[in-house]
């Protein structure tokens with residue numbers, strides 16, 4: 158999706174990285190609610206090559222240098238694993254950071270914004286929603302491989318790039334605060350949605366209990382496993398690479414699996430207006446679970462497996478709560494493209510949770526059978 162961009166700014170940025178070519182043109186990529194992303198085409202040695210330039214959102218990521226330290230370590234580790242396994246086409250299977258002229262993983266512009274550059278991976282596609290069981294399977298496989306590859310990464314604990322990112326208790330408290338303030342007088346518009354989340358606090362308690370009773374090891378997780386963060390080969394539809402590594406940090410598997418349930422099982426987009434279309438399709442859940450369990454079978458604990466169906470409901474609840482909180486707070490976090498956009502997003506999450514609640518037993522029974 159092309160849109161307007163600041164040409165001067167980007168041609169300036171283009172000279173700050175270790176790229177030998179000259180920038181020809183660029184397109185702004187509208188996917189993603191947080192960072193600014195551009196696909197830039199360069200003439201280099203008589204060929205056209207592409208790179209991704211990205212401006213990190215400094216309001217969301219307060220310590221961009223730490224973000225890039227994490228991304229650098231994680232991508233190096235995965236690359237070394239792929240090479241050791243004799244994988245082909247490694248440059249399509251893990252992101253490659255293009256260093257800045259001074260050798261750092263980022264460039265800080267005069268306004269204090271942090272930029273980074275990746276090699277563009279060609280002949281791939283991303284989707285906003287899943288349209289076949291195979292795609293759901295591939296998504297599961299991709300993020301399962303990701304957590305498995307990182308399960309033996311040595312060295313200091315990764316930085317928490319957003320502290321308490323998936324702490325649903327804190328998210329719940331934040332929601333209650335925003336509701337009490339109701340600074341934009343929006344609570345009446347969202348009365349039903351507020352009621353839904355308030356009445357579902359049991360989900361928060363269930364996760365708290367699970368976390369405090371052990372058996373859920375801390376792992377290096379991706380934490381933003383939206384389906385559009387998986388690059389699929391344009392011809393085969395096979396997963397190639399996972400992207401958007403800003404929130405890779407210590408977490409647990411429920412966050413990753415749960416967000417995949419949220420984004421791969423309904424035929425709809427996150428902001429679908431026709432709520433009758435929003436539902437968890439069991440065959441897609443099954444394919445997703447097969448893919449994920451296939452690539453995590455050597456690391457998953459019994460307890461993790463037992464909570465896998467619950468994780469879908471839990472993460473849909475967490476993200477729904479964040480959309481609603483942002484709506485009540487005047488849309489300051491997630492990029493919105495229309496009035497009430499965050500409220501529309503909230504409604505799809507609620508509808509999906511209701512659909513999951515009807516099928517949770519079947520979902521877990523299937524996971525148990527694997």
Ligand code: GN1
Pocket residue numbers: 188189190191192217380381383401404427476
């Ligand atoms: C944000 O940037 P994007 O679209 O990949 C958000 C995720 C949410 C998601 C909801 C850093 O991800 O946590 O699940 O929107 N990322 C951050 O669509 O907050």
Ligand code: MG
Pocket residue numbers: 189191381401
């Ligand atoms: Mg993201």
